[in-house]
Amino acid sequence: MSVPLWAWIAVIGGLLVILAVDLWIVDRGEAREFSMRQAGYWVTFYITLAAAFGVVLWMTAGAAKAGEFFAGYITEYSLSVDNLFIFFIIMSRFAVPKAYQHKVLLIGILLALVMRGIFIALGAAALERFSWLFYVFGVFLIYTAVNIVRGHMKGDDEGDFNENVLLRWVRKAFPTTEGYVGSKITVKIDGKRMVTPMLIVMIAIGSTDLLFALDSIPAIFGLTTDPFVVFTANAFALMGLRQLYFLLGGLLQRLVYISYGLAFILGFIGVKLISEALHASGVSWAPEIPIWLSLTVIGSTMVITTVASLVKARADARRSEESSPTRG
Template sequence: MQDVSGVVWVATVLGIVGLLLFDFFFHVRKAHVPTLGEAARWTSIYVSIAILFGVGVWIFGGNQMGAEYFAGYVTEEALSVDNLFVFLLLLSSFKVPRADQQKVLLVGIVVSLIARTGFIFLGSALINSFAWVFYLFGLILLVTSGNLLREQHGDQEEKPDNFVIRVARRVLRTSDEYDGDKLFTYQDGKRVLTPMVLVMVAIGGTDILFALDSIPAIFGLTQNVYLVFTATAFSLLGLRQLYFLIDGLLDRLVYLSYGLAAILALIGVKLILHAMHENNVPFINDGESIHVVEISTALSLALIISILLITVVASLLSPKGRTQTYVAAARRHATEFLDIETDPAYCDEIFHKLLVEEARLKSLPEKYRAQIRAEDELMALLHRAHQLHEQRVAAGTCFVPESAGSREARA
C-alpha cells in the first residue's frame, strides 16, 4: 500500500466528495441551529469513519503505515480543535447568526481541503527533490511552537485579523445586513453580495494559513502522500459538527495551546533529526549523513496522545478554565441576544442560557467572582441584556424564561 493504486485514490476522493455532498444536502442546505445531540451523533460518525479507515490502513498496509496514519490524524484533529478558537472569534466578529454558521463552516472546509491538497503535493515534490526541506519544515514547527507559547500571554479575546481578512474587506463590497444564508441580495434595487461571502472567504483563507503549520507537522510523521491526504481530509470533514459540539467547551481548554506547542516542538525535532540522518546539505557535515537517534512513529504517536490527554484533563480540572468558560459563554450569549439573533423563540433560549451562565458565575469562589465584577465591559454587557429582555417582556414580544432550577425539575 506504499504505492497506492489509482483506483484506490479515485475511490477515496469520491468517498470524501460524497461525504461533503451528503453533509450539504442533508444538514447544511436548510439553515438551522444543530442540537447538541445532532452535533454529538454526527461527530461520532465522522470520527468512527476515520478510525475504521485507519484500521483498514493497518490491516492492508501494515503496522508502520497504520501508526503513521493515526499519528497524523490525531495531530491534525488536535490542531483543528485549536483552529476552532479562531473560527469562534471570526463568527462572533462578523456577527453571523447561529443558524447560518453551518454553511459558512462547510464552505470554508471545502476551500481549505482543496488548498491543502495542493500544499500536500507541493510539499511531497519538495521533499522528494530536496532533502534540506526537512530542516525547513522542522524550523517552521519550532517557530510555531514558540509563537503558541508567546500567545498565551497575549489577548485571547482580540478579533482575528490577517492578510486574507484585510484583503477580503477591501475588495469585496457587501450589503450592510445578512439575508439569511444567501450570498446575494438586493439593496437599493441593485444585486449585491451579502456579508456571508466575506465570512466564507475569511474562514477559508484563515484555514489555508493554518495549513502552513499543519502540513509540515504531518509530513514530520509520514511522507506517504496518500496517508497525509487522508489524515488531513478526515480531520477536516468532521470539523463543522465538532464546532457545534464543543464550542461551549473551547474556552475551558486553557492548556491546549501548551500541549499543541509541545507536540509541534516534538515533531519539529523529529524532522530535524530525520534531516540530519538524510543530510546532503554541503555546509553541514560536508554533505554526509549524521548518525543520530531518530524518534520512531510509534513513540511519536504515544507521546502525542499522552500530551493531549494531560493537557485536556488539566484544563478540565482547572478552576481558571472553569471561570474562563463561564465568562466567555456569558459574554457570547449576551452579545448574541443583543446584536445578532432576531428570532424571538431563539432569543428566549439564548436568554435562558445567559441566566444559567450567570448562576454558574455566582457559584465560583469569591476570588474569581471579584475578578469578574471588576470587568466593567462584561458587567455593562450583562446589564444591557437584562434591560432589553425586560423591555421585550413589557412589550409582549418575549416569554418570561423559567429559572434553571424549575426547568431542571420539570425535566
C-alpha cells in the first residue's frame, strides 16, 4: 500500500497528541496511584481508538489491509500481555513506588516505540531486498515457540529478569542514589550529579521491551509486509500497555495457559511465513494462507487460552478452599 507522506505525518502526529493528552491528564499534579477504574477507561479508549483506525483503513484501503491491521494489532497486543509479566518483575525488583509506576511505564514505552519504529524501517527495507529473510523469520518464530513451550513445561519462571549490557553499563558509568527522590531521574547531591533508580528502571523497561521486539516484529511481518500497517499495529498495541498493566494486576498470575497460546500463534505465523515464501517461489503444494484465516486463528487462540486459564484458576481456588482446614 502506497501511503503518502502527509498520512504518515498525520498518524504519527495524532498519536503524539493523544500520548501528550494522556500524560497531561494522568500525570498532572501530585503523584498518585493508578486506579482500576481509571485504567479500565483508558484501556477501553485505546482499544476503541485502534478499532476506529481499522475501520478507517477498511474504508480507505480496503478489507485486506484492514484485516492485516487487526491481525497484527491482536498479535502485538497479545504478545504485549506476555511482556507485562516481565514488567511486574522489574517493578518489584527495583521496588518502584506505585505512585510512580505509570510514569516509568510511559517513558519506557515511548523509548520502545521509537526503537521499534527504527526496527520496522530496517526490517521492511531488508525484506524487500532479501526475500530469503522470510525463511529466517519463519524458522526463528518456530524456534521461539518451541522454547516457550519447553520453558513452561520445565517450570521456568517467565519473570526471571537478568540485567542486560546497557543496564549494567549505566550502573557502572553513572553514580546512583540509594533510594528514589520523588519521580526525579537525576539529582544533585553535595554538588555532584547523580542518577536515581527511576532512570535505571526506565531503561530496564525500554530495553527489555526492545528485546521482545525480536519476537513481535518478525511475527507481524509474517502477517503483512506493509510498513504503515506494521508500525500502526505496533503503536496502538504499545499505547495502551501501561493502562493494561494496572487493569490486569494480579490477573496475570492466573493466565497460566497464555504462554501456550502465544507459542501456538508464533508457531502458526512461522509456518505461514515459510509456506508463503515457498508459494512465492513457485512451490505448488505450499498454500498461501489468507489473512482472514490468520485473524481467526489468532483471535480464537487467545480467547480459548484466556478462558481455559480462568477456568483452571477458579477450579484451583475451589480445591484449595475445600482442602483447607475448617475454621471453628
